[in-house]
Amino acid sequence: MASKATAPVRFKATLRRPAQPRAAAWRFLVLPAAASAKLPTRSMVTVEGTLAGAPFQATLEPDGEGSHWLKVERALYEAAGVEAGDTVALAIAPVAREPEPTVPADVRAALVAHPEAQATWADITPVARRDWIHWITSGKKAETSGKRLATAIDMLASGKRRACCFDRSGMYSKGAMGAPEAAE
Incomplete structure (x- = not known):
């Protein structure tokens, strides 16, 4: 099978x-x-x-x-x-091998400004990097994404490898993820 x-x-x-x-x-x-x-x-x-x-x-x-x-x-x-x-x-x-995610400019700049966070970032998998990016950028408001970026940098700098409180399936945090609504 x-x-x-x-x-x-x-x-x-x-x-x-x-x-x-x-x-x-x-x-x-x-x-x-x-x-x-x-x-x-x-x-x-x-x-x-x-x-x-x-x-x-x-x-x-x-x-x-x-x-x-x-x-x-x-x-x-x-x-x-x-x-x-x-x-x-x-x-x-x-896919046999997960591709590298595209890193938004603000995330890239924050990583460069924080070498400890950048070291953890370099050591995690492409899937983990994709999850961090998605968690940071999925906020509905720019203010939320900004706060998440600051939190992510702090967590990465402390060695945390996975995004906190991130429901990868979207099933438990309704509204965070979901298919778009179709036009009539």
Whole structure:
């Protein structure tokens, strides 16, 4: 039997346009629960595969309901020749090696200014770095993200390797994570 972490997961889902922001160029889809259950985690997971035959690599996000959702950038849905409202076939599998996350400029600057935090940052996994970035930047207000950045730097400087109080699945902190609302 194939491993849960490496077996390709095949399914169909409806491509949706997000309600907010109104002019968003990206689209999204929510994985069926049965497809999501075949993935190794309810939290963020980077996958590679095809969407209507077009290859991609992306990080699925938890929908807060025990499944995942996928943000589909314009280049991908155009390459696949699909539009919002279409039912699309996907085949996905978790990547063999988690890619390095993109570090926002303010996080990068704060790490440079705090060598102890930067040392811990350099020693943690890409998944842990992704979780820190997501926790810092997921605040609804800029003030919240600023406070989280300061807290993260303090925790990293003290050697803490994982973000505090971070529900990686989105199931216990409703509103922190979830699929976007679809436009009508």
